[in-house]
Amino acid sequence: MPRRTATMLASTLILIALLCAGVFIKVPYSEMSPGPTVNTLGDHDGEPVLQISGRKTYPTTGHLNMTTVRVTSADYKMNLVEAVYGWLAHDSKIVPHDTLYPDGKTEQQSTQENAEEFSQSQESAKVSALKELGIPVKSWVIVSTVVKGSPSEGRLHAGDVIKAVDGTAVKAPDDVAKLVTRHKPGEKTVFRIVPAKEQAAAAKEHTTATATKDVTITTTKSDDSGTGRAIVGISAGIDHTFPFTIDIKLADVGGPSAGLMFSLGIVDKLTPGNLTGGKFVAGTGTIDDNGKVGPIGGIDMKTVGARNKGAQYFLTPKDNCAEAAKDTPDGLRLVKVDTLGDAMKALKDIGAGRTSDLPKCTVKG
Incomplete structure (x- = not known):
């Protein structure tokens, strides 16, 4: 066999061996890639994403697309070949597994957490949108969770409205802990509630x-270090009562990052005219009840997904600007x-063609 042929054969065999080894070598990484992008003004799986009843709505045109990131599952074991391919690809990103699933979080735990964050983002989107439009929203302090085995188990329930503690009216979730910790562990405290x-x-x-009722609970000592404050074993949160029905129909999506786009979609449907002027706008960002937009993960994958879908503009949280x-x-x-006010102004300018002065993202922020 000629030396050149032998060398090529040997090189080929070595390459095959390395590829085979790469397939079997597992690495502690996960992959992020552009996920689906859905128009909040349109339909998904045959039904409107935003469904509003009990209030007049208006026709809309254009796009206000929420964006997502697709990630490998918590139990997926990536091999070396996949990791190298992902590092070289432009439309995917390889990150340490613990970045997506910290502290050994399981797939089930991650899915549950994402579902809870998605549900909360929907509520905040509704609240911020109605506040932007000057429509009153009633808010209540509620029992968010009850710790198993705590003094509150079986006496308080998730969704109970907390009206007062020891006769003092409760106006914010933090009030509950402040009032309970006035006691010493072992003392009784009285919750006035509206049952869930x-x-x-x-x-x-x-x-x-x-209709209210009083529930007496004996406090216990907290497990944290220090003086051992009094607790009852609940966490408090906020719930809202809306003057009409707003349903967000979007399955198989999790996390809080669609809040801004849901809020804008609600505003657009409840007001005459079109916020986008028929333009294709996508975006991302968490939102709180007061319309503050927060940063999200995977911004570079979301911009790729949005552009692939046809977006011309991308509403970017301020704190994600440098990365994007x-x-x-x-x-x-x-x-x-x-x-939310910033986003509304930007959309009005986009719709009117006044784009020269739109706030820009730079590598400095």
Whole structure:
């Protein structure tokens, strides 16, 4: 066999061996890639994403697309070949497994957490949108969770409205802990509540539940270090009663990052005219009840997904601007936003063709 042929054969065999080894060598990495992007003004799986009843709505045109990131599952074991391919690819990103699933989080735990964050983002989107439009929203402090084995188990339930603790009215979730910790462990505290079932029934009818009851709970000592403060074993949160029904129909999506786009979609449907002027706008960002836009993960994958779908503009949380600006897809214009009000103004300018002064994202932020 000629030496050149032998060398080529040996090299080929070595390459095959390395590829085979790479397939079997597992590495502690996961992959992120562009996920689906859905128009909040349109339909998904045959039904409108935003469904509003009990209030006049208006026709909309254009796109206000929420964006997502697709990630490998928690139990997926990536091999070396896949990792190298992902590092070289432009439309995917390889990150340490613990970045997506910290502290050994399982697939089930991650899915549950994402579902809870998605549900909360929907509520905040509704609240911020209605506040932007000057439509009153009633808010209530509620029992968010009850710790198993705690003094509150069986006495308080998730969804109970907390009206007062020891006769002092509760106006914010933090009030509950402050009032409980006035006690010493072992002392009794009295919660005045509206039971969750009665509150849910009233909310369904867009009315206010008035029937209350007092629940006496014996405090216990906290497990944290220090003096051992008094606790009852609950966490408090906020719930809302809306003057009409807003349903967000979007399955198989998790996390809080669609909040901004849901809020904008709700505003657009509840007001005459078109916010986008028929333009294709996508975006991302968490949102709180007061319309503050927060940063999200996977911004570079979301901009790629948006541009691939046809987006011309991308509403970008201020704190994601620097990262997004490092590698912006051709033909996509990043627009910096910090609040729902910022996004509304940007959309009005886009719709009217006043785009020269839109807030820009730069590598400095």
